[in-house]
Amino acid sequence: DSGVTQTPKHLITATGQRVTLRCSPRSGDLSVYWYQQSLDQGLQFLIQYYNGEERAKGNILERFSAQQFPDLHSELNLSSLELGDSALYFCASSVTAGVGGELFFGEGSRLTVL
Amino acid sequence: AQSVTQLDSQVPVFEEAPVELRCNYSSSVSVYLFWYVQYPNQGLQLLLKYLSGSTLVKGINGFEAEFNKSQTSFHLRKPSVHISDTAEYFCAVIENTGNQFYFGTGTSLTVIP
Numbered sequence: 001d002s003g004v005t006q007t008p009k010h011l012i013t014a015t016g017q018r019v020t021l022r023c024s025p026r027s028g029d030l031s032v033y034w035y036q037q038s039l040d041q042g043l044q045f046l047i048q049y050y051n052g053e054e055r056a057k058g059n060i061l062e063r064f065s066a067q068q069f070p071d072l073h074s075e076l077n078l079s080s081l082e083l084g085d086s087a088l089y090f091c092a093s094s095v096t097a098g099v100g101g102e103l104f105f106g107e108g109s110r111l112t113v114l
Numbered sequence: 115a116q117s118v119t120q121l122d123s124q125v126p127v128f129e130e131a132p133v134e135l136r137c138n139y140s141s142s143v144s145v146y147l148f149w150y151v152q153y154p155n156q157g158l159q160l161l162l163k164y165l166s167g168s169t170l171v172k173g174i175n176g177f178e179a180e181f182n183k184s185q186t187s188f189h190l191r192k193p194s195v196h197i198s199d200t201a202e203y204f205c206a207v208i209e210n211t212g213n214q215f216y217f218g219t220g221t222s223l224t225v226i227p
Contacts, residue, residue: 002157033215042219043204056214090157102148103215105157
């Protein structure tokens with residue numbers, strides 16, 4: 001158990017819909033990362049937050065947004081969903097904003113868009 | 115721009131045989147290196163990491179990796195694999211001045227009985 005909690009574990013929805021994925025980092029970790037894992041794209045970095053502020057942005061679509069709340073949990077919002085958004089979405093947390101801080105991953109949220 | 119290359123997408127190996135999973139990176143600055151393992155239907159977990167010091171790093175489950183700065187490589191090795199090592203393995207890099215981890219595309223290790 002990494003200490004990172006993600007909900008829901010599985011989610012099935014239709015195209016055009018909106019979903020919210022939630023992540024609770026390990027106790028004491030200030031940094032949260034979101035990754036998308038699909039069969040053809042591998043592990044893609046989406047966005048990182050550190051202590052409530054956006055720190056780095058990767059290949060995140062404009063239809064996607066995220067935030068980190070004062071209690072340090074984070075939410076990833078996916079809207080106007082398309083079939084290609086079907087993937088495993090991972091959250092990872094770290095003590096620091098990067099250097100020296102290894103990532104601890106949650107078990108992921110599997111999104112299926114029909 | 116930084117990148118991580120795992121040349122072998124799939125590696126089949128017989129039980130108790132040695133294995134090497136290759137990882138190369140590109141960066142103009144010093145880096146920190148990681149290997150993660152992902153078992154089916156699970157998240158990624160850290161196998162080992164190189165931050166500084168000895169270039170030979172030992173991790174969990176009998177795995178080790180060697181950092182080679184001149185060849186910009188961080189290959190993962192195990193002298194004798196078990197069925198339970200069947201999993202996806204990811205190499206990751208972060209620059210010493212950065213805050214973004216870059217992952218390779220992963221290597222699927224299948225141990226054959």
